[in-house]
Amino acid sequence: MKYVVVLGDGMADYPMQELDGKTPLQYAKKPNIDMLAKKGTVGLVKTIPEGIPPGSDAANLSVMGYSPEIYYTGRSPLEAVxxxxxxxxxxxxxxxxxxxxxxxxxxxxxxxxxxxxxxxxxxxxxxxxxxxxxxxxxxxxxxxxxxxxxxxxxxxxxxxxxxxxxxxxxxxxxxxxxxxxxxxxxxxxxxxxxxxxxxxxxxxxxxxxxxxxxxxxxxxxxxxxKKPALTSFSEKYDKSGTMISAVDLLKGIGLCAGLASVDVEGATGNIHTNFLGKANAAIEELDKGKDFVYVHVEAPDECGHRYEIENKVKSIELLDQKIVAPLLEGLKKHKAYRVLVLPDHPTPLSLRTHTSEPVPFIIYDSTKELQSAAECYDEAEAKKTGVFVEEGHKLMDLFITGKL
Known part of the structure; x- marks a missing residue:
């Protein structure tokens, strides 16, 4: 079994008048992600525990399976690593x-x-x-x-x-x-x-x-x-893995967790990043024998901070076209695989900063395709399913074990 996380940083949002009352996820054309939603489990997950600031540091630790309440010591030491x-x-x-x-x-x-x-x-x-x-x-x-x-x-x-x-x-x-x-x-x-x-x-x-x-x-x-002490990902889940990100914070989380880190040429951390290069790097890591890859895309978050409405929609569409689509094609040879798609936190355009609300996720298993309660992937559809993971760090356990 191969495991792929596709994380669109700050992808979740609020409805915008400029987008006909829709969120960027609702407005964007994302047929590949929506296909996964129709055949997988869709729900909401709370990645930010109460009392912890809603940053990408705590949120991505949570998505990686590490409780921020135990492991979070601050953002910069992860970047320093x-x-x-x-x-x-x-x-x-x-x-x-x-x-x-x-x-x-x-x-x-x-x-x-x-x-x-x-x-x-x-x-x-x-x-x-x-x-x-x-x-x-x-x-x-x-x-x-x-x-x-x-x-x-x-x-x-x-x-x-x-x-x-x-x-x-x-x-x-x-x-x-x-x-x-x-x-x-x-x-x-x-x-x-x-x-x-x-x-x-x-x-x-x-x-x-x-x-x-x-x-x-x-x-x-x-x-x-100060530098955190994370249990290695391989010890925790018995899986070898790689972090693929242009952002020092995510590379640092990966390295602290004992993952390899791949630098993709042209990966910038903004909407002009090399989306396809990240997908190709992930496929190459899996083909080399890695069990797990974590593909992080910063662009939606940057667009949220900068109040770039059209670019936030575009970043989601590019993530769908140039990361999810080629990943699914590259995974076909492995037959048995799971894909987790989600943001780490919302970065609402109207606020230009992070918030702590639960975020929508998809878990798709190629060996157990489902008839989902969701018709597509967005905040409202995820809420409609009634699936809710209250402790964000437990989502990775459910993803790896397939017991959601």
Missing amino acids: SMGIQLLPTDVALRCNLVYLSEDEPVYAHKTMIDYSSDEISTEEAKVLIEAVNEVLKSDSMIFYPGISYRHCMVWSNGRTGLGCTPPHDILEKKVTEYLPKEESGVLLEMMEKSYGILKDHPVNQSRKARGLRPANSIWLWGEG
């Missing part, structure tokens, strides 16, 4: 976004969060900026590491958690005043303020402005935590 950073038990890792803040206000705390990704700055430009920040701000206890695009990392030796940090994608077009780090020493806020002075007139940003692009004029620190 993906970047090859060796964390000590006393280290605290923080996500370091390169953001674009408004420039007219002389006081940092009065600025507005314009763009959490600085127009999805290129990795090459970002590396130069993070190295400039590190050169000035690094110390015996703090060091910055360049990552991909706007996503980077700072490691704080003997650092603290519970710092009152806010994800920048949650405060788009808002003044940052109420969302700055609340830690007592003020060292994080001081670094963010100093970074503005380092970056605002940097040659890389001058070049970006000249090309009509938003500059990356500040770092933004958040998502702090």
